[in-house]
Amino acid sequence: MLFFILLSIALLLIGLLFKAYKNTKDVVINEIEIPINGVRLDGTNLQILHISDLHLENISVTPEDLYEHLKDRPIDLIALTGDFLDRKRSIPKLKPYLKILKTLKPKHGIYAVFGNHDYVLRKNHLQLLEETLRSFGCHILKNEYQSIEMNGEMLNIIGIDDYSTNRSNISASYSGVGKGINLVLTHDPNIVLEMENVQYDYLLSGHFHGGQIHWPKPYHLAKMGKLVQMNIVKGLHMLHGKRFYISEGLGQTGVNIRVGSRPEVTVHNLIFSKTDKKSKNTLTAV
Numbered sequence: 001m002l003f004f005i006l007l008s009i010a011l012l013l014i015g016l017l018f019k020a021y022k023n024t025k026d027v028v029i030n031e032i033e034i035p036i037n038g039v040r041l042d043g044t045n046l047q048i049l050h051i052s053d054l055h056l057e058n059i060s061v062t063p064e065d066l067y068e069h070l071k072d073r074p075i076d077l078i079a080l081t082g083d084f085l086d087r088k089r090s091i092p093k094l095k096p097y098l099k100i101l102k103t104l105k106p107k108h109g110i111y112a113v114f115g116n117h118d119y120v121l122r123k124n125h126l127q128l129l130e131e132t133l134r135s136f137g138c139h140i141l142k143n144e145y146q147s148i149e150m151n152g153e154m155l156n157i158i159g160i161d162d163y164s165t166n167r168s169n170i171s172a173s174y175s176g177v178g179k180g181i182n183l184v185l186t187h188d189p190n191i192v193l194e195m196e197n198v199q200y201d202y203l204l205s206g207h208f209h210g211g212q213i214h215w216p217k218p219y220h221l222a223k224m225g226k227l228v229q230m231n232i233v234k235g236l237h238m239l240h241g242k243r244f245y246i247s248e249g250l251g252q253t254g255v256n257i258r259v260g261s262r263p264e265v266t267v268h269n270l271i272f273s274k275t276d277k278k279s280k281n282t283l284t285a286v
Contacts (some may be wrong), residue, residue: 020213020257024060027250029069030266032236032265034243035200036181039272040153046270047074049106052081052187052206053249054097055117056090058256061263063096066250070104073267078107080138081206081247082115082162088125093133098136108148110138113159115187115207117253119167143172153272154180163188164207164224167198170198181272186281189246190225190230196240202270203244210234210248215259234261 009084049070078101084094101110112133121129139146141159148155148239156177161167168191173184189205211218211233227246234246241247248264 019095020259021060023258023261024058024252024256024263025059025065026262027065027069028248028262028264031269032245032266033269033271034202036270036272038274039181040274042152042270044151046150046155046178046202046272047076048076048183048268049073049078049101049104049269050081050204050245050247050266050268051078051250052204052247053115053209053251053253054085054094055083055249055251055253056085056093056253057087057095059251059263060256061250063100064257066097066265067100067103069107070100073104075104075106075267077157078104078106079109079183079185079204080112081112081185081204082113083117083134083249083251083253084115084129084208086117086120088121088128091125091129094129094132095136098133098138098280101235102136108150108155110136111146111157111159111185112138112140113185113187114140114142114162116162116164119162119165131151141173143167143169145177147175147178147180154178156180156182158182158184160184160186160191162186163191170195174198175239181270183270184244187226188225189244190227192239192242192244193226195242200242203242203248204268205244206247206249208233208246208248209253210246210261210264212249212254212258 143161145158158173160173184200184203186205188207234248236245250263
């Protein structure tokens with residue numbers, strides 16, 4: 001009798017682990033409309049593809065899968081918010097994903113920031129990662145910004161370096177930023193807690209993986225900052241009157257399983273208007 005009980009428990013655990021692994025292939029396309037009010041670009045929009053936390057050591061979504069999900073979507077700008085990998089041998093694995101992103105031909109380019117796992121690399125290996133990203137046209141922002149013009153309005157793309165490894169410098173990131181729409185890219189969203197008096201129109205981040213194992217709650221994230229304690233671990237949020245988004249990430253860390261979370265790709269449609277409009281989001285499992 002005891003044997004059959006133990007066998008049943010073992011089979012149940014195997015089934016749960018299989019389901020948890022299968023979840024890592026179940027990509028969710030999250031589409032969000034974000035109004036940017038009070039600007040001259042009335043009626044103009046900007047489609048931003050946001051991908052975070054590839055964690056190429058543990059990823060189940062192939063470059064081909066990614067292309068199939070995105071090939072028919074018009075993309076103006078691609079934002080990559082860190083944690084590409086943490087081992088040198090994974091760098092070649094990044095190239096097919098970057099090739100796919102470049103194939104999408106984003107009108108305003110590809111912009112990237114690094115996360116805490118990227119900084120595990122030794123200095124020369126980190127340099128190789130940077131060279132690989134740049135070879136596919138990525139602009140790497142480490143406490144700096146780049147501006148692009150859109151019909152007479154400036155879009156300031158501000159990259160704040162990783163907060164969790166004490167590399168972020170808000171002042172340096174904003175040094176020289178002029179008037180315009182401020183889009184912030186960063187890895188660890190906890191930085192927003194220090195940006196109450198810093199102007200941004202929208203901020204994109206990752207880092208938490210939506211808990212990855214989010215059952216019944218992501219208790220293991222407790223040490224990852226005050227946002228977790230505020231139950232802010234994924235999705236669209238507002239703090240100090242400013243919107244920010246936390247991606248669940250495309251890959252996994254530690255073990256290649258997900259419970260109560262899904263790998264995520266997000267398309268943010270920034271709609272510019274002279275009048276007030278409300279945000280809207282939809283989830284599409286594909």
